[in-house]
Amino acid sequence: MNDTRHGKSLLGEFLSTRRAQLKPADVGLPEYGDRRRVPGLRREELAQLAGVSVAYYIRLEQGLSRRASPQVLDALATALGLDDAERRHLHDLAGDGRQQTRRRRLPAERVTPAVRQLMDAFGDAPVVVLGRRSDVLAWNRTGHALFAGHLDAAGPDRVAERPNTARLVFLDAHTRDLYVDWPRKARDVVGKLRQAVGEYPDDPRLASLIGELTMQSPQFADLWAEHRVRAWDLAEYRMRHPLVGEMDVLQQSMPVPRGQGVRLVVTTAAPGSASEAALQLLTRTLHPTGEVETADSPITRTSSHA
Structure with a gap:
């Protein structure tokens, strides 16, 4: 993923796939009842909607144009009906030379003392720290119990063996059962990986992960081919937890300052709800009777500094 030709091919794949997913009626164009040779919009139709020449758009889709301006990219995003996350992804795929240089200098992913303090500030709420490839860099005890109690709690300490949430969602039976609407969770995971590819096109381990999931999961392969993008924000x-039953939760994701793609994900439930009671019950199962948890207690951590 480290040459510009591959980056441009990703841009072309994104444009052609999303163009194929649109029907003329979706963008106010007449169909005239004609039998179309290709699914979705024709290249000339999208070019017309975006206000660019057909020849230029064809070069862009084929990866022959050096660089599209931000104005052209915004026009294409509007014509394709992209949301904010997809629009940013389009700009990432067409990133300039300065961005490409920065992307090649990916720092090692680690959990700083400041991030540890932030984790502790959420108390018993389930917290997971994820890297740019969705690797679990750290989790507190409740986060481990909620998402992967069947795995070794110290897994994030071993860099080569860190759990990966995308791999778990598609290849782990426990995680599949954990989500009542698993297909929606799967779409969200793939969309976030799509966003990561746009931001970090030169990451070989990210490319390897995508290749592995494509080979091992037909569901992943089908979703990956759709080129849908999801933002890291909230969901x-x-x-359906094996210990405390079903609960409706909100997973909120926030970037870690100076984290280069590292994010902290916190899970909560509506105050006073049965779901909140279920989360509290899960927390109580982790504390033997009489155990008091303090900020300095070793039981508040399940992994050492990554």
Whole structure:
């Protein structure tokens, strides 16, 4: 993923796939009842909607144009009906030379003392720290119990063996059962990986992960081919936990300052709800009777500094 030709091919794939997913009626164009040779919009139709020449758009889709201006990219995003996350992804795929240089200098992913303090500030709420490839860099005890109690709690300490949430969602039976609406969770995971590819096109381990999931999961392969993008922000899910049953939770994701793609994900439930009671019950199962948890207690951590 480290040459510009591959980056440009990703841009072309994104444009052609999203163009194929649109029907003329979706963008106010007449169909005239004609039998179309290709699915979705024709290249000339999209070019017309975006206000660019057909020849230029064809070069862009084929990866022959050196660089599209931000104005052209915005026009194409509007014509394709992209949301904010997809629009940013389009700009990432067509990134300039300065961005490409920065992307090649990917720092090692680690959890700083400041991030540890932030984790502790959420108390018993389930917290997971994820890297740019969705590797679990750290989790607190409740986060481990909620998402992967069947795995070794110290897994994030071993860099080569860190759990990966995308791999778990598609290849781990426990995680599949954890989400009542698993297909929606799967779409969200793939969309976030799509966003990561746009931001970090030169990451070989990210490319390897995508190749592995494509080979091992037909569902992943099908979703990956759709070129849908999801933002890292917040999502509501109904979870079916083996210890405390079903609960409706909100997973909120926030970037870690100076984290270069590292994010902290916190899971909460509506105050006073049965789901909140279920999360509290899960927390109580982790504390033997009489155990008091303090900020300095070793039981508040399940992994050492990554």
